[in-house]
Amino acid sequence: MQINPFIKFIFAVVFISCAFQFALLIPIKQVEQKGMCHAYLQASEAPYERQAEMYQFYYQEYIDEARDKVVFSIPYITDYTYQSLKDRQLQLGLDLQGGMQFTLSIDSESFLKNLTDLKDDPSFTAALLRTSQQTELSHPEYIDAFFDYYQKIEAPERIIQFFSHNHQLNQMLYDIESIDHLKKHIHLLSQSMIDDTRNLLHQRLNVTGLGQAQFNIDVHRQNLQIEVPGAKDPERTRELITRSAALEFWNVYRVTDANILEGLLAADQLLTNKE
Numbered sequence: 001m002q003i004n005p006f007i008k009f010i011f012a013v014v015f016i017s018c019a020f021q022f023a024l025l026i027p028i029k030q031v032e033q034k035g036m037c038h039a040y041l042q043a044s045e046a047p048y049e050r051q052a053e054m055y056q057f058y059y060q061e062y063i064d065e066a067r068d069k070v071v072f073s074i075p076y077i078t079d080y081t082y083q084s085l086k087d088r089q090l091q092l093g094l095d096l097q098g099g100m101q102f103t104l105s106i107d108s109e110s111f112l113k114n115l116t117d118l119k120d121d122p123s124f125t126a127a128l129l130r131t132s133q134q135t136e137l138s139h140p141e142y143i144d145a146f147f148d149y150y151q152k153i154e155a156p157e158r159i160i161q162f163f164s165h166n167h168q169l170n171q172m173l174y175d176i177e178s179i180d181h182l183k184k185h186i187h188l189l190s191q192s193m194i195d196d197t198r199n200l201l202h203q204r205l206n207v208t209g210l211g212q213a214q215f216n217i218d219v220h221r222q223n224l225q226i227e228v229p230g231a232k233d234p235e236r237t238r239e240l241i242t243r244s245a246a247l248e249f250w251n252v253y254r255v256t257d258a259n260i261l262e263g264l265l266a267a268d269q270l271l272t273n274k275e
Contacts, residue, residue: 024085027072031082035062056233100237104197104224106190108142115166115186123153124162138221143186147179194224201226204240 039059127150
């Protein structure tokens with residue numbers, strides 16, 4: 001029986017594509033092998049009890065330095081850096097190459113506290129306490145239970161008014177006429193926060209060579225599940241995922257600014273005299 005030429009063509013294309021993808025693993029493995037040798041030699045000089053820690057440090061340092069270096073070239077066509085090859089690498093997943101898995105959950109109590117300035121209000125606090133006493137509530141269930149308790153203490157109109165002071169809600173609360181509408185908007189805000197967190201963590205992991213991380217949102221529980229294949233430094237990966245983002249502003253001066261250059265020269269002269 002003869003095989004259809006079209007099937008042969010499809011098979012050849014798939015075979016060449018797979019062979020090319022696996023060929024890209026060779027320069028990646030070469031860089032990582034050099035990184036392991038470098039880390040081993042450097043870490044061997046450290047005290048025995050710190051060698052494992054130092055090995056991870058020097059390995060990651062080597063990979064970070066190699067990230068933007070060209071490691072594979074197709075003449076007259078394109079060059080590939082280590083990072084670009086890692087981004088194109090076949091995603092093998094946790095089952096094939098190991099790694100780490102995380103589940104991030106919203107702190108429901110803090111989430112509701114941040115939506116209003118009623119942290120010290122007795123009614124608000126009592127509703128939170130009653131809700132928190134129920135264990136194993138998912139985030140959406142926690143919000144629904146909280147408002148069920150809260151309505152037994154405060155009138156719905158007052159509750160809507162309390163939450164209208166939040167800048168994330170006050171623009172949409174003009175059309176809210178019931179607690180059910182309020183809960184709907186808060187659920188949407190919660191979902192938006194999960195989506196923003198996923199995008200932020202994807203960018204954060206991608207620039208550190210962990211671009212194959214998989215993000216899955218549990219819609220019903222509003223959890224964010226993260227799989228990081230190939231993560232070799234558990235502490236560093238955990239810190240990347242769990243650390244809080246911070247925006248800082250610093251005063252920046254130019255040497256052309258008034259008295260800046262003179263001040264630097266004076267400081268340099270003072271330090272020279274002390275020596």
